[in-house]
Amino acid sequence: xxxxxxxxxxxxxxxxxxxxxxxxxxxxxxxxxxxxxxxxxxxxxxxxxxxxxxxxxxxxxxxxxxxxxxxxxxxxxxxxxxxxxxxxxxxxxxxxxxxxxxxxxxxxxxxxxxxxxxxxxxxxxxxxxxxxxxxxxxxxxxxxxxxxxxxxxxxxxxxxxxxxxxxxxxxxxxxxxxxxxxxxxxxxxxxxxxxxxxxxxxxxxxxxxxxxxxxxxxxxxxxxxxxxxxxxxxxxxxxxxxxxx
Numbered sequence: 001x002x003x004x005x006x007x008x009x010x011x012x013x014x015x016x017x018x019x020x021x022x023x024x025x026x027x028x029x030x031x032x033x034x035x036x037x038x039x040x041x042x043x044x045x046x047x048x049x050x051x052x053x054x055x056x057x058x059x060x061x062x063x064x065x066x067x068x069x070x071x072x073x074x075x076x077x078x079x080x081x082x083x084x085x086x087x088x089x090x091x092x093x094x095x096x097x098x099x100x101x102x103x104x105x106x107x108x109x110x111x112x113x114x115x116x117x118x119x120x121x122x123x124x125x126x127x128x129x130x131x132x133x134x135x136x137x138x139x140x141x142x143x144x145x146x147x148x149x150x151x152x153x154x155x156x157x158x159x160x161x162x163x164x165x166x167x168x169x170x171x172x173x174x175x176x177x178x179x180x181x182x183x184x185x186x187x188x189x190x191x192x193x194x195x196x197x198x199x200x201x202x203x204x205x206x207x208x209x210x211x212x213x214x215x216x217x218x219x220x221x222x223x224x225x226x227x228x229x230x231x232x233x234x235x236x237x238x239x240x241x242x243x244x245x
Contacts, residue, residue: 015098016184019183019198021195023187024103024232025083025103028107065160066142069158072106072124079108082186084237085236098173102188104118104160119170119195120161121160125158126141126156127156128155130147131150134159135149182211183198185214187215196219199224210223
């Protein structure tokens, strides 16, 4: 484990905002998107993850997300020690703990996290473009899928933010960042906007401390007050234990 350590005084009732990325779920067996051997190394974003791709070839886009959905539903994919540690922190901390994840899996909620924002959507939900319904969806989806609310065929898509679309609940996220005393970034490369700008947002608050917990330094590592580098299943439980001790 590497990193630099700076003593931080965090009030036990301070509000905490935690940002998580693909690195926290990789140790549960899920593929990342941006690693050298990740999903975007083998599939073009323009073919499967834009509104234009869906309009051009919905079958291909559905097939891509059906494969991701089936992988997430594999019984071998389980929350790991890092997910569980964050759930413990939320349950035991004196202030509020908001967990903002870029991940579209359901591992945080399965570990027990409650105050959770999926800023990039959720793989196991469907979104009707005809009536706006968002609903649980675990089976395969295709152009013949029928909305369970309005009954329209051919307008269902996965509830995932595609490139060129606005992430969800940004006003709520920025309000939480403005009022937090501790910002923790976990398992993210720091090169996907707007999440990559969250640490800059909290720098406007002189009383807020920022900590990076990552396998290696992110692109914005210099903006953090403290960093712990190593596997998420090791450094996240250790840092949570420090906070709760």
